[in-house]
Amino acid sequence: MKYYIVNLAFHVIITMILFVVTVISSNRNRKRKTAHTLTYFLPVVASITIAVYVFKITGPRLLDLSDVARQNYYSYTGVIEEISVLNNYLVVDGQKYYINPLRDLPEEGAHVKIRYTRYSNYVISVESVDMVDISGTINEEMAATPTSA
Numbered sequence: 001m002k003y004y005i006v007n008l009a010f011h012v013i014i015t016m017i018l019f020v021v022t023v024i025s026s027n028r029n030r031k032r033k034t035a036h037t038l039t040y041f042l043p044v045v046a047s048i049t050i051a052v053y054v055f056k057i058t059g060p061r062l063l064d065l066s067d068v069a070r071q072n073y074y075s076y077t078g079v080i081e082e083i084s085v086l087n088n089y090l091v092v093d094g095q096k097y098y099i100n101p102l103r104d105l106p107e108e109g110a111h112v113k114i115r116y117t118r119y120s121n122y123v124i125s126v127e128s129v130d131m132v133d134i135s136g137t138i139n140e141e142m143a144a145t146p147t148s149a
Contacts, residue, residue, distance in 0.1 A: 003100040004061075004068060004122055011058045015050060022046040060120035073115040073124050080108050090123070099123040 025034075026043040034040045067073065078093035087101040097116055099105070106112055106128050115124045 001068065001124075003102070007122075008061045008065065011053075011061060015054055015058045018046055018050045018053065022050065061122070063119040064117035064122065067117055068124075074118055075113060075115045077111070077113045077129055080106060080110050080112055083108055090126075095121070097121045097123045099126070 022043050025039065025046065028034050029040055029043060076092065076095075080090055080092055081094065082091040083105055084090070087099070087103075087105065089096050089098045090105065091097075092112065092114060097114060098121055100123075103126070105126060111129045111131050113127045113129045116122060117124070
């Protein structure tokens with residue numbers, strides 16, 4: 001959980017830095033103190049970067065803050081298809097989930113049950129699950145209905 005809070009704080013700080021750069025550069029443009037022609041477009045580039053960054057990264061983490069505080073998580077059971085080189089995300093059945101890179105993870109191809117947040121897909125816990133072979137069992141519904149001959 002500490003990793004989630006530190007990660008959220010880090011991304012909020014990056015967003016605020018980009019916002020400050022936008023304000024400062026737009027004030028320089030307004031006062032006609034821009035030295036180079038290319039820096040004249042810095043407020044536009046920085047504001048587009050802020051919008052994309054908040055939409056993709058900071059916003060989902062902020063939306064998940066209330067769920068993390070209440071410990072309200074989703075769970076999913078699937079097979080790990082890929083683990084990133086930096087161990088900061090894993091792919092389970094085609095969906096990317098972000099995780100604390102210092103955590104021990106099962107190997108690729110393992111069946112796992114993960115608990116994750118709704119918007120940012122941040123994984124709270126990963127547990128290995130043993131698959132149960134049900135091929136030799138009798139389905140109770142089929143046993144209860146008579147077969148027609």
